[in-house]
Amino acid sequence: RAIVNHLCLQLFYNLISTMTSSRWNVTRVAVVPFLAVVMFLNIYLIFSNNSTFFHPLFKYHTSMVNRVEIGTEKVLDMCQKKNKIMFLKTHKCASSSLQNIFFRFGEKHNLTHVLTNGGNYLGGKFSRSVLKNTPWEKAGMSYSLLCLHVRFNKPEMEAVMGPGTAYVTMLRDPVDVFESQYGFMGFKDFYGMSIDDFAAAPKTGKLMTRNGGQGRNQMLFDLGLEPEHMDDETMVRMKIEEIENRFDLVMIAEQFSESLILMKNELCWDVKDVTNFKLNGRKEETKSKLSDKTRELLKEFLKSDYMLYNHFHNIFQSKLKSLGESALAEDISNLEQANTEISQECSIKAADNGQLKGDQKWWGLDLIGYSVENSTNEECNLMTMPELRFIERIRKKQTEKANMIMEKIEANEVTHLNHRHLNLFF
16 A cells, blocks of 8 residues: 555656656647546555545654565565654553563663663652762763653653654553552552541641652653652643643553554564563562542542543544554464564463562562573563663663773873874974
């Protein structure tokens, strides 16, 4: 379809050229059948759910299709892989699985991450000052990936990442986020009651406080809205508008595979770039089974996060509709096949995280981990590598790269100084 569309455009340009030349009187006899062919091809494109003939004159949609293939041969590239990405890692939204995808992509393409000298957080609300005294900042390295936990701060992030950066994040049903926080972050001990009792209790005193960086309307908080503005509908809507204007894609955790397909298309990546396993997930038996009453009470408590979630859920569904059911189904099938193939190649099996050791063990209780039997394959190890260990791996490599740059800078300065002394001598 894309090839036909491209040919139509080329034919149109040829027609215009002919009409403006001296040969127009000679060739006008062929114009009517020529236009008939063009119209037929354009109708075909319309009814086959593709761009219209004249549409490419104004905008070429590269995010919808990465490439056109005949058999296994790539015949037409329509976009270039994006490698400058800011992934806002929201809490308890399948973010560890996405982060692992970006980590592996960064390693494969030797990209530079926004990192501090230690830990897996970039502070509270992002500021470039957290990079002060890091080897990569001293070496003047340009950043390609920001994908650690941090609160969104548009001007500071734009200053660090620069133009051409794709901004992506993921949202999840707010009640499910809060339930996951309650179990994973120890809210039961912090608030001194079960999640059902919390939902029913009047929200006063400590029940309205946050447990460190965790608590009510977590997604809005991660996206930069201050706690004192959570009940201000105007401020909430302004934040939603800011996110819509700045982010290229807001994914939905409940449709994880669909999210990966839209992300693949948005970033012009391949299916193999988004192969994945569910990481840092809890065991099913540890999840609270919420009653309908508890869920409704929590929905009211988290209503601002629902404004955010519902807004982007609707946009997400529109993007899926634009992609088309058949194209989406084919892409998901290809992704599932790729995941199955690498799972078999690596002999990866789900396991109790408590029984795992070394590079395969995640931080936290009651988690599902993975055992990798084919540990000689580096890609296999990276796909299931815990976040903290992967970050240390990245930090080590990035430090070595920064040190090499600094050594070259210092060597050039010495050379320049020696030349200056020689010039003064002669």
